[in-house]
Amino acid sequence: MTDAIRFILNGEDVALGDFGQTETLLDYLRLRRRLTGTKEGCAEGDCGACTVLVGRLIDGILRYETVNACIRFLGSLHGTHVVTVEHLAARDGTLHPVQQAMVDQHGSQCGFCTPGFVMSLYGLWLSNDAPSRAEIESALQGNLCRCTGYEPIVKAAEQVAAERPSSLFDPLERDRTEISARLWEIRAHPETIIVEKDGARSVIPANLQAFADFIADEPKATIVAGSTDVGLWVTKQMRLLDPVVFINHLTELQSISADEKGITIGAGVTYTQAFEVLSEEVPQMARLIDRIGGGQVRNMGTIGGNIANGSPIGDTPPPLIALGAELTLRSHSGKRTMPLEDYFLAYGKQDRMAGEFVEKVFVPRPREDAYFAVYKISKRRDEDISALCGAFHVELDMEGRVASARIAFGGMAATPKRARHVEEALTGQDWNWATVSAVRELFDQDYQPLSDWRATAEYRSLTAKNLLTRFFLETAGAPTELQRHELEEA
Amino acid sequence: MxxxxxxxxxxxxxxxxxxxxxxxxxxxxxxxxEYIDDIREPADTLHAALGMADRTHAEILSVDLDVVKAAPGVVWVMTADDIPGFNDVGSTGQHDEPLLATNKVEFHGQPIFAVIAETRDQARRAARLAKIEYRDLPHWTDIEGAITNGAPLVVKPMTLHRGEPEAEIGRAPRRLQGRMEIGGQEHFYLEGQIAMAIPGEDDDVTVWSSTQHPSEVQHMVAHVLGIPNHAVTINTRRMGGGFGGKETQGNHFACLAAVAAKRLGRAVKFRPDRDEDMAVTGKRHDFRVDYDVAFDDDGRIHAVDATYAARCGWCADLSGPVTDRALFHADSSYFYPHVHLTSQPLKTHTVSNTAFRGFGGPQGMLGAERIIEEIAYTVGKDPLEIRKLNFYGQPGSGRTLTPYHQEVEDNVIARVVEELERSSDYQARRHATIAFNENSPVIRKGIALTPVKFGISFTMTAYNxxxxxxxxxxxxxxxxxxxxxxxxxxxxxxxxxxxxxxxxxxxxxxxxxxxxxxxxxxxxxxxxxxxxxxxxxxxxxxxxxxxxxxxxxxxxxxxxxxxxxxxxxxxxxxxxxxxxxxxxxxxxxxxxxxxxxxxxxxTPKIHWDREAGRGRPFYYYAYGAACSEVSIDTLTGEYMVDRTDILHDVGRSLNPAIDIGQIEGGFVQGMGWLTTEELWWDDKGRLRTHAPSTYKIPLASDRPKVFNVKLAEWSENAEPTIGRSKAVGEPPFMLAISVLEAISMAVASIADYRECPHLDAPATPERVLMAVERLKAL
CATH class of the missing domain: 3.30.365.10 (Aldehyde oxidase/xanthine dehydrogenase, molybdopterin binding domain)
Known part of the structure; x- marks a missing residue:
């Protein structure tokens, strides 16, 4: 056991044993290191002004991802490379090509969001030689600009994409081997790290077993993976959490695999990683990924966390439930598996016992000829929370009748919930417009949604019905969903 | 060298x-x-946080701050009693805006006290610990509620009158009456409000303030401290966005920081959290426009009578000049032969609404464009035809006099619109849009070309x-x-x-x-x-x-x-x-x-008599036009902007690159106002869209998929401005009206363009779907 985390900040090795259990990376950078290029715009992971890159070894490969420093806790940074905007320009002041492109294209006005945009563009530039407009827009989903209207920023991304000169000027390309080695060295002999400050603890377990042991002893500990939800408990609600146990580094929870039966997703797999596989295996899921958060949130948030916290408006439970996913919970004493929908008991209440944690979710592979789709409806198309999210999974028999129907919605009830009445009414019927138009009204028996700032109950009810219509039309070969870019482009 | x-x-x-x-x-x-929060603070700098009311309209019975004072790191808790000068930061001299509430709360989140602590985190945590007793009073947060409850007006309303609208309205061949609801807008400057005050010798205090109006902050700080203006220095290198939200709204933070700094003899920094910023600072005014219009069978307007009611919030702030400017733009680019316009600046129990890019002009203009649109659907013509028919004429045409009796002398709107109509291929695309809709049951398209004419000068002549x-x-x-x-x-x-x-x-x-x-x-x-x-x-x-x-x-x-x-x-x-x-x-x-x-x-030539409703409030006008094409999904109300073409007049541009940036940015900001940006108060009077998680400004993927922006290269200001340029900050904002109207046309296709969809703003997917449903039911 040890009492300090180790990470690399820009070029510097940092060993930090003095930090609070919910101290954010942003406060550390700005207040303690005076790296003030990284800005606070919202402190809730929505505006991207605080965007930095975090590099970590994934299957031995150093991968840099954009994250929101404002809701990222220091305890989650052990064994990573944190890169801020100050690291980009050369020592002689020569701008990095990404920065130069922003200058050339007049991509900044007030400039406050600009360092965050530079980091998101940098993340894109590192990972994509020739991004399409769709990919550029996707990479910028987590960054708000109120001045420019974005056109010059997109042009900057296009300008710099073409520039792939020698790696000499780029600090991350130049130092890749060396940084990898340093991160390997930090991770070489994992030990559980416990940092105590003012009586509160950050716990970074050495491995999955250590985590299971710890959570068995201290079931009231707050488990933090991506902190895209828990981060706001701290920055907005100012909740005191103690102890906080970090699991984002546990490789045992980060495996994702697909076989002929289906896809198994470890609880610690991020949205970004999960959808790389899910989009491949269940292509209709590809529509959803760009609609969840921004890139920074997708790089941090996990499928396990999205399920574990039991939000009625989480975006992954509806499609996973519709696909028949099974959830595995684990504790010191063993494992249990349940249909995912059974995990959600009531608003804010899940079937997770003291000392248990979400280990993985298994998603059965849908039949080749099954109809499946997921639709998210939100006020703003991208980076918004669902007003409602509906997933439809219908299998027909040889006669064209509905053999099975699984329909699940978020945003329509206190939990993610199946539309049992609609499912039942569809089953055994011919899959045609007469059937669909007859069962639409049964959604009113399944759901009595609320009115709030995202939508009224009337809108939610009507749209749920219309989504079934949309689903039917699409299975009949009449796509109705507005697509800004052709999907294959994305 | x-x-x-x-x-x-x-x-x-x-x-x-x-x-x-x-x-x-x-x-x-x-x-x-360097933004203010990036400046290296003096040693021992303290940090402030607001103690905010959790009632919407209530008498304050008692305030117990003992727990706040005892919280870790707290150095001082400041209440209204600690203000050495005047407890007032109203920018118009009406003394209706206490810096800290004393015996009454008039909106949810109103500051009652401020905590000064060693760290910002400590100040924020302590600020939540106060025990305050209230006696609730009836509240209303919107225009409907204000009218129902007979709410007072925060300032004297303005009336513009010309000709004989009363007689003409009954006389014309056709007449229509309607109403449009127009939502407000949060500025969402990326850098929130912030101030840092450093005390000096004697009465001196220096404040770094993120403000568009350093002189006013100076006067307010002096007023609150009860010291001469000469003792106060305000510095502003740059803001991380303003958009009008830092014209008066920085006063509170600067004044609180200055009072605390002078009292404690230490530097004090005040940076509210984003949620607090959105809860306690003013926004764009919501409006309700009631119009009564007389016109002929061609769609030519004879007379307009309209009332512009506004949600002003709990005090006056800039609501007077904002509602005035709404009336100054209630004509958009159109000549009204007979006209009567009135403002109704209503008091509501919400944060006091304030300046925001366009300053009432966008709401005024949007009302006019709705009138045009409704006339077009009534007479069965393309709204663009009705627009052209009603444009102001050239000098000598007898169609140049505004409702406020200023002659439009520099009119180029017809030329701007004609050029854009050609360059955007409007006519062919409109035909294609109608043809597309005939064969597309779910996805519908719409296209609209709308003009902008915006008056340049402060209507308060002294400010020029x-x-x-x-x-x-x-x-x-x-x-x-x-x-x-x-x-x-x-x-x-x-x-x-x-x-x-x-x-x-x-x-x-x-x-x-x-x-x-x-x-x-x-x-x-x-x-x-x-x-x-x-x-x-x-x-x-x-x-x-x-x-x-x-x-x-x-x-x-x-x-x-x-x-x-x-x-x-x-x-x-x-x-x-x-x-x-x-x-x-x-x-x-x-x-x-x-x-x-x-x-x-x-500025020469300008003068304005508000009582008489006559004068020349504007030195000149800036013009522009935009053509937008959209697609909507009639199952969900979702939409996309497929293409926008803009031709805008900045006179002889001082810096074309900067001006193009203002136009693109202003347009997208305006688009946000009219589409996804929705402010939502619950029945307790709490603003529930108080952060970017719930308040949705446009993203890169919301901007028009094809976005062509050009300056009217031939234009030169008719007046001898600097380099014959024209102002560019606000006018492009209103180009976004084209998006709302294009969405409206897509909705109108449901009823074969026979009915005006009466699509209110913001046209969220929900509003669009509900408009579709209304038309389906016809």
Missing amino acids: DKTTFETKNTINGPMHASLRHDSAHKHVTGTA QAGALVHIYQDGSIHLNHGGTEMGQGLYVKVAQVVADTFNVDIERVKITATTTAKVPNTSATAASSGSDLNGMAAYDAARQIKERLIDFAMRQWDVPHEEVEFLPNRVRVGAEVVPFDTLVRAAYYDRVQLSAAGFYK
Whole structure:
């Protein structure tokens, strides 16, 4: 056991044993290191002004991802490379090509969001030689600009994409081997790290077993993976959490695999990683990924966390439930598996016992000829929370009748919930417009949604019905969903 | 500096009309541009947080702050009793805006006290611990509630009247009456409100404030502290966005920081969290427009009678001039032969609404465009035809008089619209849109081309003045200061271009310095799009004075006539001799020539009599037009902007690159206002859309998929403004009306374009779907 985390900040090795259990990376950078290029715009992971890159070894490969420093806790940074905007320009002041492109294209006005945009563009530039407009827009989903209207920023991304000169000027390309080695060295002999400050603890377990042991002893500990939800408990609600146990580094929870039966997703797999596989295996899921958060949130948030916290408006439970996913919970004493929908008991209440944690979710592979789709409806198309999210999974028999129907919605009830009445009414019927138009009204028996700032109950009810219509039309070969870019482009 | 290069150079870097990059661009992209929170604080700086009411309208019975005071790190808790001067930060002198509430709460979140602690985190945590007892009073948060409850008006309303609307409305062949609801808008500047105060000797205090109006902050701080203005200095290098949200709304934070700093003798920084910022600072006014219009079978307007009711919030702030400007733009680009317009600035139990890009103009104009749209659907024509039919005419046409009795003398709207109609291929695309809709049951398209005519000048005539200060040092480097503030709009670089141009020197020689009340006093807010018009002219005046002194000196020294002194790029020709600029400057210094000058400018020609509703409030108009095409999904109400073409008039642009940026950014911001940006209060009076998680401004993927923006290259301001340019900050915002109307057309396709969809703003997917349902039910 040890009492300090180790990470690399820009070029510097940092060993930090003095930090609070919910101290954010942003406060550390700005207040303690005076790296003030990284800005606070919202402190809730929505505006991207605080965007930095975090590099970590994934299957031995150093991968840099954009994250929101404002809701990222220091305890989650052990064994990573944190890169801020100050690291980009050369020592002689020569701008990095990404920065130069922003200058050339007049991509900044007030400039406050600009360092965050530079980091998101940098993340894109590192990972994509020739991004399409769709990919550029996707990479910028987590960054708000109120001045420019974005056109010059997109042009900057296009300008710099073409520039792939020698790696000499780029600090991350130049130092890749060396940084990898340093991160390997930090991770070489994992030990559980416990940092105590003012009586509160950050716990970074050495491995999955250590985590299971710890959570068995201290079931009231707050488990933090991506902190895209828990981060706001701290920055907005100012909740005191103690102890906080970090699991984002546990490789045992980060495996994702697909076989002929289906896809198994470890609880610690991020949205970004999960959808790389899910989009491949269940292509209709590809529509959803760009609609969840921004890139920074997708790089941090996990499928396990999205399920574990039991939000009625989480975006992954509806499609996973519709696909028949099974959830595995684990504790010191063993494992249990349940249909995912059974995990959600009531608003804010899940079937997770003291000392248990979400280990993985298994998603059965849908039949080749099954109809499946997921639709998210939100006020703003991208980076918004669902007003409602509906997933439809219908299998027909040889006669064209509905053999099975699984329909699940978020945003329509206190939990993610199946539309049992609609499912039942569809089953055994011919899959045609007469059937669909007859069962639409049964959604009113399944759901009595609320009115709030995202939508009224009337809108939610009507749209749920219309989504079934949309689903039917699409299975009949009449796509109705507005697509800004052709999907294959994305 | 190399003399030979000066002598061979034919042009300077950065004259007027050149596309220069933003002066801070390099610092923006490297993260080195300094915002107030980035300034290295003095030792022992304290941090403040607001203690906010959790009632919407209530009497305060008791306030128990013992737990707050005892919380870790708390140094002081400040209440209204601790204010040495006046407990008032109202910008209009009505004394209706206490800095801290005393016995009454009038909106949810109203500040009651402030906590000063060693760290910001400690201050924020402590601020939540107060025990306050209230007695609830009835509240209303919207226009409907205000009208139902007979709410008072926060300022005297304005009426504009011309002709005989009362008689004409009954006389015309056709008449329609309608109502439009228009939502407000949060500024969402990326840098929130912030102030840092450092106490000095005697009464002195210096405040770094993120404000568009340093002079007003200065006056407010002095007013609250009960000290003379001369003791207060306000500094503003740059804001991370303003958009009107920092015209008056920075006052609170600066005043609280200053009071605490003077009391405690330590620097105090006040940076609210985003949620607090959105809860306690004002927004764009919501409006309800009730209109009664008379017109003929062609769609030509005879008379308009309209009332513009506004949600003003709990106190006046700028609601008077905002609602006035709504009426000044209730004609959009159209001549109303007979007209009667009234404002209704209603008090509501919400945060006090304030300036926001366009300042009431967008709401006024949107009401007019709805009138046009409804006439078009009524007579069965393309709205663009109705627009053209009703445009103001050229001088002599008898169709040039506005409802406020100002002649429109510089009208170019017909030309702008015609050119855009051609370049955007509007007619063919409209036909294609209608054809598409005939064969598309679920996805529908719409296209609309809408005009903008926006009056430039503060309607408060006194504000149309500006000062500047220019020094030339002995090495020939130039120090420039003026009263305008930089919020991203590129004002600093434009004014520097003016000075560089005047001396004919490279712009690198001109240092742009932070706005401060100590260098240029009694300035106006950087607002009303007037920044470069006013400050550009003031800086020109200062530079011109020094230039004349340099010419006089050269004439004396070389004994040549005036015309033999010529400012060439970075050098001056005096008779047969050519000397580098800095050599001339140094020689002038040794001859004891004053190399510093204060410049001043006031806008000519303007005057306004609000009581009479007559005058010339505007020096000139800026024009533009936009054509937008959208697709909507009639199952969900979701939509996308497929393409927007813009042609905009900035006169002779001072900096085309900067101006294009203002147009693109203004358009997208306007689009947000009319589409996804929705403010939502619950029945307890709490604003529930108080952060970016719930309040949705446009993203990169919301901007028009094809976005063509052009300046009207041929345009020149008819008035002698700086470089014959025109203001650009606000006018492009209203180009976004084209998006709302295109969505409306897509909805109208449901009922074969026979009915006006009456799509209110913001047209969220929900509003669009509900409009579709209304039309389906017909």
